Amino acid sequence: MNAPPDFGVRPGEKAVELPAQPDAGVYFIGRIHTPWKERKDCPKNARGSDAVCTVELDARFRDGLKDVESCSHLVLLYWMDKAPRNLVLQTPSHYGVQRGTFALRSPARPNPIAMSVVKLMGIEDGKLSVVGLDCLDGTPLLDIKPYFASTDSVPDATVGWHRKS
Amino acid sequence: MNAPPDFGVRPGEKAVELPAQPDAGVYFIGRIHTPWKERKDCPKNARGSDAVCTVELDARFRDGLKDVESCSHLVLLYWMDKAPRNLVLQTPSHYGVQRGTFALRSPARPNPIAMSVVKLMGIEDGKLSVVGLDCLDGTPLLDIKPYFASTDSVPDATVGWHRKS
Numbered sequence: 519m520n521a522p523p524d525f526g527v528r529p530g531e532k533a534v535e536l537p538a539q540p541d542a543g544v545y546f547i548g549r550i551h552t553p554w555k556e557r558k559d560c561p562k563n564a565r566g567s568d569a570v571c572t573v574e575l576d577a578r579f580r581d582g583l584k585d586v587e588s589c590s591h592l593v594l595l596y597w598m599d600k601a602p603r604n605l606v607l608q609t610p611s612h613y614g615v616q617r618g619t620f621a622l623r624s625p626a627r628p629n630p631i632a633m634s635v636v637k638l639m640g641i642e643d644g645k646l647s648v649v650g651l652d653c654l655d656g657t658p659l660l661d662i663k664p665y666f667a668s669t670d671s672v673p674d675a676t677v678g679w680h681r682k683s
Numbered sequence: 684m685n686a687p688p689d690f691g692v693r694p695g696e697k698a699v700e701l702p703a704q705p706d707a708g709v710y711f712i713g714r715i716h717t718p719w720k721e722r723k724d725c726p727k728n729a730r731g732s733d734a735v736c737t738v739e740l741d742a743r744f745r746d747g748l749k750d751v752e753s754c755s756h757l758v759l760l761y762w763m764d765k766a767p768r769n770l771v772l773q774t775p776s777h778y779g780v781q782r783g784t785f786a787l788r789s790p791a792r793p794n795p796i797a798m799s800v801v802k803l804m805g806i807e808d809g810k811l812s813v814v815g816l817d818c819l820d821g822t823p824l825l826d827i828k829p830y831f832a833s834t835d836s837v838p839d840a841t842v843g844w845h846r847k848s
Contacts, residue, residue, distance in 0.1 A: 534743045540708025541823065542762060544794045545701065565834050575785075578699045579793060582771035584783030588843025595760075595796055597707055606747035618749030620740075620827040628744060629709045629825045631760055633798060635835050650834075658706065660794045662785040667840045669730050669815075670800050675832045678753025 530616040532607035536628065546658035548575040550596055554654055557600070561652045562612065563623075570639060573646040573659060580644040583662075587641050591665035592648065594634050597658040598625035621679060635665055695781040697772035701793065711823035713740040715761055719819055722765070726817045727777065728788075735804060738811040738824060745809040748827075752806050756830035757813065759799050762823040763790035786844060800830055 527533050551572040554560045561567040573594065575583065586592070605626045609616045619627050636650035646662070665671075692698050716737040719725045726732040738759065740748065751757070770791045774781045784792050801815035811827070830836075 532746055534746075537710050541711040542709050542764065543705025544707050544709060544796075545768075546706040547793050563834055579771055579784075581697055581699075582784035582792075583786075584772060584781070585786035585844045586783055589786065589841070590843075591837050591840040593798055595794070595798070599707065603710075606744055607749060616749070618751055619744075619747035621748075621750035621754065621829055623828055623831070627747075627826060628712050629760070631709075631796065631826055633758055633760070633828065635837060637837075661792060661796055663788055663798065664786055664842045664845075665837060665840045666788070666842060666845075667838055669728055671836045671838045671840065672756050672800060672802075672830060673832055673836045673838050675756040675830045675836065676754070677829045677831060678755075679750045680829075680831070 527605070528609055530607065530609040531605055533604040534606050536604050544597070544660055546597065546660070547579050548573060548659035550651065550653055550657040550659055552651055552653060552655045557654065560654060563652060565650065566652060568649060570647050570649055571651045573648055573662070575644045575659070577644065583641060583644065586662065586664070589638055589664045592636050592638055593663040593665050593670070594636055594659065595661040596632050596653060597660055598630040598632050598653070599658070601625035601630055603628050603630060617679065631660060692770070693774055695772065695774040696770055698769040699771050701769050709762070709825055711762065711825070712744050713738060713824035715816065715818055715822040715824055717816055717818060717820045722819065725819060728817060730815065731817060733814060735812050735814055736816045738813055738827070740809045740824070742809065748806060748809065751827065751829070754803055754829045757801050757803055758828040758830050758835070759801055759824065760826040761797050761818060762825055763795040763797050763818070764823070766790035766795055768793050768795060782844065796825060
């Protein structure tokens, strides 16, 4: 009566067997609060909304925010645990074409760590107000990093498979 | 005779107690090969070297590379497991000033996940040739993502505490 291992895999998708054990552990160091309670409500990408979201860091880590207020933009890493981790080929419904997992920003990937570049609006009591997120309310936070234009900004980068509509 | 819990913490640094258990697990999905065998040999930042490095993805995940060759640049996430995870205030030796962990790109952070933007030079047999890394040879790989200039590039971003020499 168990569902087969590939239950939920759509036509054009391919799942693989994951390693038996994880290799390392991550801590959830806070939570991200957004206006979006269900996946269907989330903006299609991170520049799709001007909503101000709140990143709440756990109390034990708050001293780590020293000097963060001097950054105009931040890199946030967070944990997208609602998606399968075993897909290597996917057919995102809004594209309808099969792509490799590592050519996509889909949450379905072996390590469901999302990366977003956000604009910092302010910090108060361990809570950061930011613009540029598209994730569900309550998403676990993994890391906050300063965004350095010198190493992180590549304005002329291209993704060949992606055609603008 | 045990070392105190704050062993290794330098003046101006602050360590906190970490959670008793990790909240989630990550898989090492490959390895990064670079010319640098010791930390002292690594470039000071990712644009400090033009060395071509190799990202070797484990065989089980290689189908996930479909369409990645069409990307000019990629985001790589990798695991920096040589650094302490409990520092919230740090005094990096090359700056000599105390900063919060989340205002730094130091590998010492609660979740030692590094993010680098790299230029893709080619892919062959599950091995990606890339430029733009500064990590140790053998570093575990966590993720490969396409870099979208539309959401990831902010050329005018600033880090106020950082003064160019």
